Amino acid sequence: MTHDILIAVLILGALGVLFAVVLYIVAQKFKVVEDPLIDEVAEVLPGANCGGCGKAGCRAFAEACVAQGNMDGLRCAPGGDAVAAKVAQLLGCAVAQGEPQVAVVRCNPANCGEKRKSNYDGLRSCAFQNTVYTGESGCPFGCLGCGDCVAACQFDAIHMGPNGVPVVDADKCTACGACAKACPRRIIELRNKGKKERRVYVSCMNKEKGAVAMKSCANACIGCGKCAKVCPMEAITVTDNLSYIDFTKCIACRKCVTECPTKAIHDVGFPAPAVKPAPKPEAPAAEKVEIPVAEKVEVKN
Amino acid sequence: MKTFRMGGVHPEENKISNDAAIEVMPVGKQMVVLMNQHLGAPATPIVQKGDKVKVGQLIGEAQTFMCANVHSPVSGTVLKVEPCKDAFGLAKPAVYINVEGDEWMESIDRTPDIKRECTLEPKEIVAKLKEMGIVGLGGATFPAHIKYSIPEGKKAEYLIVNAAECEPYLTSDYRVMMEHAEEVCIGVSILRKALGVPNAYIGIESNKPLAIAHMQEVVKGFEGIIVEPLKVKYPQGAEKQLINAVTGRKVPSGKLPIDVGCVVSNLGTCFSVYEAIQKNKPLIENILTVTGKELPSQHNYIVRIGTTYNEIIAHSIGQLPETTGKVISGGTMMGKAVVNLDAPTVKGNSSVLVIGEKEALRAEETNCIRCGKCMHACPMGLEPYLFSALVKNNRIEEAKEHNILDCIECGCCFFSCPANKPLTDEIRLGKNKVRAMMAAKK
Numbered sequence: 001m002t003h004d005i006l007i008a009v010l011i012l013g014a015l016g017v018l019f020a021v022v023l024y025i026v027a028q029k030f031k032v033v034e035d036p037l038i039d040e041v042a043e044v045l046p047g048a049n050c051g052g053c054g055k056a057g058c059r060a061f062a063e064a065c066v067a068q069g070n071m072d073g074l075r076c077a078p079g080g081d082a083v084a085a086k087v088a089q090l091l092g093c094a095v096a097q098g099e100p101q102v103a104v105v106r107c108n109p110a111n112c113g114e115k116r117k118s119n120y121d122g123l124r125s126c127a128f129q130n131t132v133y134t135g136e137s138g139c140p141f142g143c144l145g146c147g148d149c150v151a152a153c154q155f156d157a158i159h160m161g162p163n164g165v166p167v168v169d170a171d172k173c174t175a176c177g178a179c180a181k182a183c184p185r186r187i188i189e190l191r192n193k194g195k196k197e198r199r200v201y202v203s204c205m206n207k208e209k210g211a212v213a214m215k216s217c218a219n220a221c222i223g224c225g226k227c228a229k230v231c232p233m234e235a236i237t238v239t240d241n242l243s244y245i246d247f248t249k250c251i252a253c254r255k256c257v258t259e260c261p262t263k264a265i266h267d268v269g270f271p272a273p274a275v276k277p278a279p280k281p282e283a284p285a286a287e288k289v290e291i292p293v294a295e296k297v298e299v300k301n
Numbered sequence: 302m303k304t305f306r307m308g309g310v311h312p313e314e315n316k317i318s319n320d321a322a323i324e325v326m327p328v329g330k331q332m333v334v335l336m337n338q339h340l341g342a343p344a345t346p347i348v349q350k351g352d353k354v355k356v357g358q359l360i361g362e363a364q365t366f367m368c369a370n371v372h373s374p375v376s377g378t379v380l381k382v383e384p385c386k387d388a389f390g391l392a393k394p395a396v397y398i399n400v401e402g403d404e405w406m407e408s409i410d411r412t413p414d415i416k417r418e419c420t421l422e423p424k425e426i427v428a429k430l431k432e433m434g435i436v437g438l439g440g441a442t443f444p445a446h447i448k449y450s451i452p453e454g455k456k457a458e459y460l461i462v463n464a465a466e467c468e469p470y471l472t473s474d475y476r477v478m479m480e481h482a483e484e485v486c487i488g489v490s491i492l493r494k495a496l497g498v499p500n501a502y503i504g505i506e507s508n509k510p511l512a513i514a515h516m517q518e519v520v521k522g523f524e525g526i527i528v529e530p531l532k533v534k535y536p537q538g539a540e541k542q543l544i545n546a547v548t549g550r551k552v553p554s555g556k557l558p559i560d561v562g563c564v565v566s567n568l569g570t571c572f573s574v575y576e577a578i579q580k581n582k583p584l585i586e587n588i589l590t591v592t593g594k595e596l597p598s599q600h601n602y603i604v605r606i607g608t609t610y611n612e613i614i615a616h617s618i619g620q621l622p623e624t625t626g627k628v629i630s631g632g633t634m635m636g637k638a639v640v641n642l643d644a645p646t647v648k649g650n651s652s653v654l655v656i657g658e659k660e661a662l663r664a665e666e667t668n669c670i671r672c673g674k675c676m677h678a679c680p681m682g683l684e685p686y687l688f689s690a691l692v693k694n695n696r697i698e699e700a701k702e703h704n705i706l707d708c709i710e711c712g713c714c715f716f717s718c719p720a721n722k723p724l725t726d727e728i729r730l731g732k733n734k735v736r737a738m739m740a741a742k743k
Contacts, residue, residue, distance in 0.1 A: 117640070123727055123730065128727075133389035140391055140392065
């Protein structure tokens with residue numbers, strides 16, 4: 001009896017020792033040396049894995065930081081300057097200062113709502129609707145309104161507005177860029193938040209010629225170039241019948257906003273205009289553009 | 302009676318325009334000819350503003366491989382060459398022509414005589430198909446000269462002519478069979494010669510007994526053409542299903558019909574092949590059905606390509622009924638709703654189908670109850686409910702492994718779904734994502 005137990009113990013013991021030796025050798029041979037700094041950096045990151053930095057996740061970002069040794073070209077948008085400072089401290093390098101950014105929806109809601117030219121009752125997906133037709137507004141560059149961007153946002157910072165065009169909550173937006181990537185028409189752009197959170201942008205992506213664009217939407221940019229002429233900073237360029245304001249040059253003087261005949265240029269974050277004592281005609285004549293309402297046609301697919 | 306083995310549904314047939322003989326639609330004042338009326342790259346316009354053109358003159362040249370020639374459907378002066386919005390509101394390159402008179406190219410034989418003899422060699426036939434801008438009129442508008450250029454190492458054994466017309470409402474192929482059976486058979490003989498196959502089969506669904514009887518009578522005068530009556534089942538007219546129904550062969554996943562020795566051609570294409578080869582007439586006309594339950598009258602028309610939907614509606618029924626919900630180009634199963642009625646018709650348009658408000662709207666979507674009806678309905682043996690979930694969760698790799706790209710988008714899954722899930726839409730989105738993923742990997 002004791003003999004049997006002894007044999008079992010010896011065999012198992014010998015096997016244990018054998019495997020331990022094998023495991024030791026293998027562990028030595030395939031040893032992966034990982035910088036403990038990576039863990040420390042990953043610890044201070046927000047851990048949202050949003051991919052806004054262009055890396056596969058927060059850990060990949062930490063690995064890139066440590067491998068590089070500094071933070072040049074690397075920025076965690078959700079973390080902002082606070083996280084950048086912590087990471088820089090760990091790495092022992094200068095703090096990468098970045099201008100805080102925010103997502104901006106470059107489509108004007110004016111033409112949506114009751115002025116729809118068709119009703120879409122297919123799959124609620126912008127990516128799909130984009131392959132089928134122009135969308136309910138009739139503008140081939142405009143927002144499709146199915147909310148692919150809303151689904152993509154991990155920070156609950158973008159919601160469908162009352163006009164069927166998404167509205168960004170600037171306080172929650174971390175500028176990770178997920179919505180911009182999700183939009184099949186590339187309407188959403190990341191722009192600098194600007195001083196005092198004041199920013200001016202062209203809220204249109206329509207590249208059609210003036211008259212055609214106007215048919216698509218009353219508030220379309222018609223590429224007239226008036227804004228570019230009036231801009232003191234030469235921040236505005238017009239390409240393919242579409243104006244674009246370079247946010248690195250713009251000083252938010254708002255001259256272009258008043259100049260734009262179709263109200264395609266929007267200003268955000270400015271205080272509401274004070275009530276003027278004398279009644280002045282507010283709207284310029286060019287604003288009133290009649291849109292021919294096309295036949296209402298349902299859309300299958 | 303033969304039919305395909307797997308899946309399929311039987312939607313209400315609604316062939317209410319069966320008895321309306323083909324009428325000729327008058328030519329409008331201005332024509333807009335789109336440059337991409339076919340699968341592939343758009344043709345390059347070779348006319349300029351102010352040029353005079355005749356009916357049948359080449360105005361858009363195929364300069365890449367996957368492309369087809371475009372000819373002028375009218376005579377007159379070129380007004381401008383600039384983009385025009387198509388039926389879905391998307392701008393496409395186009396040629397605008399102001400119509401003046403009706404002067405045809407001298408080479409086109411406009412006599413009503415039927416020319417039976419074809420002395421051209423197979424290669425010459427294919428070259429002429431290319432010259433005449435012939436495309437498949439079954440819906441995909443695949444350039445015919447590419448289809449009939451059989452790649453090295455492959456051999457065609459069967460030519461199958463699709464006269465199933467399995468889509469509800471459509472009757473244009475039926476009318477062509479009833480009125481132009483002999484021309485169609487000559488067209489089939491020409492294609493048979495181009496491919497060098499012994500036999501051609503014309504597959505007709507059994508809900509068209511008159512057409513079957515008429516065709517059987519006419520093919521007696523031709524060698525190697527067999528009429529094959531088929532059991533009514535949608536999507537019998539789909540290429541792979543028709544091959545399965547007629548020959549019993551199955552096209553493997555990711556392969557083409559030619560890999561199992563088959564070439565499938567639509568009946569309308571055979572008619573245009575006859576006109577192109579025997580009469581030198583390019584593809585400048587469509588035969589299309591104007592139909593709908595709420596319309597005062599049903600029509601079949603021969604329409605010049607470039608006529609707008611509004612012109613067709615104005616000529617045939619005056620105006621759309623108040624209760625119109627959708628205007629569809631194509632049948633109810635695979636057709637697409639037309640958003641821009643000012644858009645010109647293009648090659649391959651087979652109908653202007655007007656659907657009432659109540660019928661047009663989709664029912665509200667509810668949750669999948671895992672009943673599996675979509676699997677039973679799928680003629681390709683796929684699992685639509687699974688794709689729906691995979692695409693929603695962005696598991697594109699897995700969707701590809703389950704052969705999402707085999708889907709022919711026939712709509713059987715959506716048709717049969719008791720939860721009204723837009724399965725076909727989801728699969729199409731998934732296919733786009735898979736293709737994007739594969740392109741990114743390259």
